[in-house]
Amino acid sequence: MMKKTLLLFFVFVNVLMVNAQTTEEIIQKVKIKLEKVNDYEARGKMKTNVVFIKAPIANVKVFYKKPNKLRINNESGISFIPKGSVNINLNNIFINTSGFDMIDMGKESKTNFRIIKLLPKDENAEVVLSTLYIDETLSLIRKAKTTTKENGTYELEMSYGKYADYGLADKVIFTFNTKDYKLPKGITFDYDDGSKKEQTPDKLKDKKGKVEISYSGYIINKGVPDSVFK
Amino acid sequence: MWKLLKIELFKIFKRPRTYIAFGAVAAIVFLFQIGLKFDGKSYLDLILNNVSDSFEVSDDFKSRLLNGYFICFAILNILLIQMPLLVALIAGDSIAGEANMGTLRLSLTKPISRTDYMLVKFAASVIYTLILLLWLAVLALFGSMLIFGTNTLVVFRSEGIEMMNSFDVLWRYVAAFGYAAVALTTVSALAFLLSVFAENSIGPIIATMSIVIVLTILSEFNIPIYDKTVKPYLFTTHMVAWKGFFYVQADADNKTIDGTIQNLPAILRSMGILIAYIIGFVGTAIWIFKRKDILT
Amino acid sequence: MNAVIEVKHLTKDFKDVKAVNDLSFSVESGQVYGFLGQNGAGKSTTIRMLLTLIKPSSGDIEIFGMNLLKHRNEILRQVGAIIERPDLYKYLTALENLRIFAAMSGVKVSEKALMDQLAMVGLAERAHSKVKTYSQGMKQRLGIATALVHDPKLIILDEPTNGLDPQGIADIRNLILHLSKEMNKTLLISSHLLSEMELIADSMIIIDKGKKVVEGKVNELFDPAETVVELKTTDDAATYEKLQQSALKNMVQGKRNDCILLKLHRDEIPAVMKELVQMDIEVLSFYSKHSLEDYFLSLTAHPHVETLKN
Numbered sequence: 097m098m099k100k101t102l103l104l105f106f107v108f109v110n111v112l113m114v115n116a117q118t119t120e121e122i123i124q125k126v127k128i129k130l131e132k133v134n135d136y137e138a139r140g141k142m143k144t145n146v147v148f149i150k151a152p153i154a155n156v157k158v159f160y161k162k163p164n165k166l167r168i169n170n171e172s173g174i175s176f177i178p179k180g181s182v183n184i185n186l187n188n189i190f191i192n193t194s195g196f197d198m199i200d201m202g203k204e205s206k207t208n209f210r211i212i213k214l215l216p217k218d219e220n221a222e223v224v225l226s227t228l229y230i231d232e233t234l235s236l237i238r239k240a241k242t243t244t245k246e247n248g249t250y251e252l253e254m255s256y257g258k259y260a261d262y263g264l265a266d267k268v269i270f271t272f273n274t275k276d277y278k279l280p281k282g283i284t285f286d287y288d289d290g291s292k293k294e295q296t297p298d299k300l301k302d303k304k305g306k307v308e309i310s311y312s313g314y315i316i317n318k319g320v321p322d323s324v325f326k
Numbered sequence: 327m328w329k330l331l332k333i334e335l336f337k338i339f340k341r342p343r344t345y346i347a348f349g350a351v352a353a354i355v356f357l358f359q360i361g362l363k364f365d366g367k368s369y370l371d372l373i374l375n376n377v378s379d380s381f382e383v384s385d386d387f388k389s390r391l392l393n394g395y396f397i398c399f400a401i402l403n404i405l406l407i408q409m410p411l412l413v414a415l416i417a418g419d420s421i422a423g424e425a426n427m428g429t430l431r432l433s434l435t436k437p438i439s440r441t442d443y444m445l446v447k448f449a450a451s452v453i454y455t456l457i458l459l460l461w462l463a464v465l466a467l468f469g470s471m472l473i474f475g476t477n478t479l480v481v482f483r484s485e486g487i488e489m490m491n492s493f494d495v496l497w498r499y500v501a502a503f504g505y506a507a508v509a510l511t512t513v514s515a516l517a518f519l520l521s522v523f524a525e526n527s528i529g530p531i532i533a534t535m536s537i538v539i540v541l542t543i544l545s546e547f548n549i550p551i552y553d554k555t556v557k558p559y560l561f562t563t564h565m566v567a568w569k570g571f572f573y574v575q576a577d578a579d580n581k582t583i584d585g586t587i588q589n590l591p592a593i594l595r596s597m598g599i600l601i602a603y604i605i606g607f608v609g610t611a612i613w614i615f616k617r618k619d620i621l622t
Numbered sequence: 623m624n625a626v627i628e629v630k631h632l633t634k635d636f637k638d639v640k641a642v643n644d645l646s647f648s649v650e651s652g653q654v655y656g657f658l659g660q661n662g663a664g665k666s667t668t669i670r671m672l673l674t675l676i677k678p679s680s681g682d683i684e685i686f687g688m689n690l691l692k693h694r695n696e697i698l699r700q701v702g703a704i705i706e707r708p709d710l711y712k713y714l715t716a717l718e719n720l721r722i723f724a725a726m727s728g729v730k731v732s733e734k735a736l737m738d739q740l741a742m743v744g745l746a747e748r749a750h751s752k753v754k755t756y757s758q759g760m761k762q763r764l765g766i767a768t769a770l771v772h773d774p775k776l777i778i779l780d781e782p783t784n785g786l787d788p789q790g791i792a793d794i795r796n797l798i799l800h801l802s803k804e805m806n807k808t809l810l811i812s813s814h815l816l817s818e819m820e821l822i823a824d825s826m827i828i829i830d831k832g833k834k835v836v837e838g839k840v841n842e843l844f845d846p847a848e849t850v851v852e853l854k855t856t857d858d859a860a861t862y863e864k865l866q867q868s869a870l871k872n873m874v875q876g877k878r879n880d881c882i883l884l885k886l887h888r889d890e891i892p893a894v895m896k897e898l899v900q901m902d903i904e905v906l907s908f909y910s911k912h913s914l915e916d917y918f919l920s921l922t923a924h925p926h927v928e929t930l931k932n
Contacts (some may be wrong), residue, residue: 143581148486150576152478152494152584173478173491174390177382274380277486279373284484285403285546287569289592305380306579333722341713428709432768435673435703436726437695620675 119200119212123190125235129263130187135161135320136264138311142168142175146305148277149176156309164188165325168309178272178307180247186237186254186263189214189226204229209238222246236263248273259314267310274305327446330438334450338416344454347412348461351405355465358401359473366392373482394471395479395495399572401466406506406568410513410538411531412458417451417517418530421615425622426526434620444612448518455510463503481572488574494584498571505568505597512561512600513538515607522611525622538562561603564596624687626651626776626808627672632681634667634832641667643832645681649810649825654802656819656826656840657812658918664832665812666706669780672810673703685776699728702774704782708765712754716745716764719753720771727772736771743767743797759790766797777801777809783818791818798822816918820844828918836914846888848913852881853898854906861903870897885913 138158144151154175159167166182168175182188201211209229216223222244229239240252250272254265338344362369367388374383421444424430434440479495481488490498513534520530541562544552557563570593575586587593627649634642642664649655659665670676672683674694683690685697710719717736724731731739740746743763753761762782769777782798783791799822801807813819819826820840827837836843855861862877873894875883886894891910898905 143579145579145581147580149489150487150574150580150582151489152491152582170390174387174480174489176377176487177387179380179382181382272380275376277376279376279482279484281484281546281548283373284482285407285566285569286484287566287573287596288563289567289570289573289589289596329725333725336718337711337714337722340711340718427711428707429711431670431673431675431705432703432709432723433726434675435698435701435705436723437698437728438726439695617677619677620670 119198119210122210122230122232122235123198123212126230126237126263127190129235129261130190133160133162133187133262133264134317135159136314136316137318137320138264138314140309140311142170143308143310144176144305145308146176146274147303148274149305151175158184158309158311159320159324160185161320161322161325162187164191165322167325169324178270178274178305180244180250180272181270181307183240183242183250184252184268184270184309186240186252189223189228189237189240189242201227207238234260236260259311259316262314262316264314264316265311267308270307270309272305272307274303276303327442330442330446331449331453334446335453338450338454343419344416347415347458350412351409351458351462352465354405354408355401355462355469358404359397359470362392362397362400363473377487390477391480392474393477393479393492394467394474395476395492395499397470397474398467398499399479399481401470402462402502402506402568405462405466406509406565407542409458409462409506409510411535413451413455413510413514414517414531414534414538416454417448417514418521418524418534419527420447420451420518421521421611422524422530423521423527425524425620428622430622431620440616441612444608444615448515448608448611451514451518452511455514456507459503459507459510463499467499467503479572481569483573488572489582490572490574491582491584501571502568505571505593508597508600508604509565509568512565512603512607515604515611516561519607519611522615522618559599561600564599567593567596570596624651625649625684626653626686627655627810628682628684628687629668629672630682630684632668632671632683633679634664634671634676635679641832642671642678645829645832645834647827647834647837649808651808652802652806653808653824654798654822655808655810656823657810657829658814658816658819658826659812659829660814663814663829665814665829666780667832668829669703669705669778669810669812672778673701673705674698675705695728699772700775701778702727702769702772702776703778703780704762704765704769705778705780706784708761708768710753710761710764710768713752715750715752716740716756716767717749719764720768723768724771727774729772731771739767739771740764742770744793758785759787759793762786762790762794766794770801775808777807779809779811781812781814783813783815795822816915820912843914844912849886849888849891850875850911850913850916851884851886851891851894852907852909852911853884854881854908856904856906858882864901864903868897868901870894881907 140156140158142154142156152173154173155171156175157169157171159169164182164185164187166185168177168181195217197215197217199213199215201213203210210232212228212230214226214228223242224245225243227241228237230236231238236256238254242250244250250270253269255267257266259266367385370388370391377383421430424433433443476492478492479490516537517530517534520533521527524530541560545557545560545563570589571587573588575583575588577583625648629648630646632642632645633640645668657665667676671678674690686700688697690697717740720736720739724736737746737749740749743766745760745764745767748760753764756764766782769779782794786794798809798811802809811823823840825839826843828835858877858881862882865871865874865882870884873884873886875885884894895908
């Protein structure tokens with residue numbers, strides 16, 4: 097009885113392994129690329145698109161340091177940086193001490209990107225599920241959707257250029273969930289210029305925010321002091 | 327007329343009472359600045375409570391937010407509700423005070439028409455208002471810029487957040503102070519009108535304040551049946567339109583467009599309404615005063 | 623004679639009270655014109671109408687031969703006035719007050735002229751003190767200085783001696799005589815004290831309930847033949863009997879409970895005194911006054927409607 101069960105188990109695991117090997121390979125290649133980067137300092141322009149915020153384009157510096165430190169600094173002005181923006185660092189997806197279950201979801205028909213779902217084994221992990229869209233030929237993640245316990249779902253969309261060898265994107269679009277925004281009128285004493293009535297109710301219900309960073313250049317592996325992440 | 331105006335201004339600025347307002351403005355601004363300098367972050371928590379769920383609210387973020395432009399906006403937000411009292415202090419006194427002192431009857435036996443007399447009196451209280459506002463601008467704007475520096479201005483509205491590049495702010499303050507001058511002149515005109523009826527200045531000052539407070543409550547509170555019927559006609563509704571200069575236009579991606587105002591026609595319309603009120607108040611004051619028997 | 627003020631059928635109604643009722647009078651150039659009446663008789667209302675502070679309900683006012691309402695500013699440039707209390711800006715100095723009212727009168731007055739004006743009313747030393755530190759008499763004098771600072775032809779003073787001590791009253795009286803006799807100004811002065819007016823006025827009018835009672839030149843109104851004597855003796859009843867039998871009997875007007883009234887020509891007083899002595903009458907007091915005064919006092923006997931507060 098015991099044997100039978102064990103055998104069955106091995107068969108099952110084996111089936112999984114056959115599939116997993118290819119996904120594992122793909123992921124491995126992606127990880128190797130990403131692991132070439134110990135730290136970087138990047139310059140870029142950040143565009144925030146949140147329905148209730150009118151923000152100017154910001155000149156930002158993005159700092160990264162292994163394993164999971166990331167910081168977006170507005171060089172002179174003020175920007176609302178969404179929580180979870182640390183995830184624009186793709187390495188972050190793979191940080192999980194207990195490893196992942198991987199599920200190959202096949203290819204996206206239009207783009208031919210491989211879709212792989214990562215399920216952290218640790219039940220207490222903040223990330224519940226990541227779905228990666230991977231360009232197999234270049235070993236680059238083009239899109240990632242991450243579902244978290246506390247902070248909803250993030251979506252990343254990358255386009256690559258000069259720094260593709262390091263797995264670093266030229267442009268990242270980070271989509272995130274925003275909570276409702278409302279302040280009591282007794283605090284704001286708004287002037288009613290009649291303009292807010294132009295907004296359609298649908299637009300207000302759309303609680304997705306977007307941050308788009310276009311990088312102009314990276315300085316890779318030249319060391320970044322810890323102090324910038326404070 | 328200019329000579330008479332000089333006399334009026336001389337009288338205003340010789341009175342100790344005049345400087346109460348300057349002292350009060352300085353005290354409020356100064357206390358506000360000190361408070362925010364040392365405990366600005368907890369002040370921000372109240373406002374940021376709403377966004378801290380979705381956005382990083384670091385200390386660095388808060389200290390950038392608390393820049394001179396932001397502080398000035400916060401001061402104006404509070405002070406422009408209190409300023410009418412200070413303006414009424416002089417405008418409400420302008421005729422009633424003379425009546426109370428007994429100097430009105432002597433002044434009116436001088437070869438000056440009552441219309442001229444009234445225009446000069448009103449002009450003097452407008453000049454006082456402008457100087458007070460200039461004083462406020464120096465302390466609240468330039469003072470805060472000096473103490474807190476400048477940065478992007480973030481304006482928290484009830485239903486959204488407006489952000490302006492720091493180079494795109496100063497002209498908005500110039501416009502806003504200009505608008506505030508018109509708004510306070512409206513209060514001044516009201517106090518001036520009430521001043522015609524009274525024989526001491528306390529009455530018009532208190533009456534002006536009461537009217538402004540009641541109408542402000544009507545203007546600011548959400549009572550749907552008043553929204554279309556009453557609110558658009560109250561001058562208090564339009565007194566806050568200076569804020570309109572800090573409401574920017576954005577493109578389809580919600581990107582701030584530098585140098586723009588969300589709804590300039592609305593601001594100009596509001597200003598037009600205030601000017602109509604001023605003309606109405608002052609015109610009525612002169613009309614009544616010309617026919618009035620001086621018995622004081 | 624040219625009239626400086628010509629008032630015709632002037633009437634003022636306050637709601638249901640007629641404060642001034644069909645009043646006509648004229649003030650001639652160079653005169654001191656006494657404007658008499660009890661409190662509430664309509665003096666202040668009339669003066670305020672002369673100064674355009676109150677609009678008449680009907681009637682005409684001409685000053686310097688011009689209609690007051692049509693030529694207001696032109697006329698007022700030549701008029702100086704104090705209306706009731708001489709209230710000034712208490713937080714300003716005397717000099718500052720004077721400067722302001724000179725400027726408002728539309729004339730340019732040099733600082734020296736301002737100081738001369740203050741010197742004339744005896745306030746040169748206090749020129750730089752704030753008016754709130756002034757006594758009532760000083761304020762009154764400063765008020766007069768402000769009324770005179772632009773060298774007006776016509777001066778209107780409403781109750782100028784109100785609230786002053788005897789010395790203050792005498793000072794004002796002398797000032798008025800100086801303005802009239804030496805500076806040739808025309809003055810209209812209101813008062814409720816007949817005796818005061820008798821000393822300074824050339825002509826006067828007495829009004830009551832807004833209406834003219836008498837008007838005329840002082841020397842005519844105070845005809846010496848109309849002198850009244852109030853006589854008090856040790857025994858008024860006996861004296862009265864004695865007088866009825868004597869040569870003085872035509873003078874006896876009657877008996878009040880506290881005195882006997884005689885009417886006589888002022889020149890007859892010494893002879894009457896002598897006669898009383900000869901009749902062995904023991905005189906306690908012998909007070910002579912003009913009959914107008916009695917009449918004037920009798921006006922107070924009826925209640926007046928207060929139309930203006932003082």
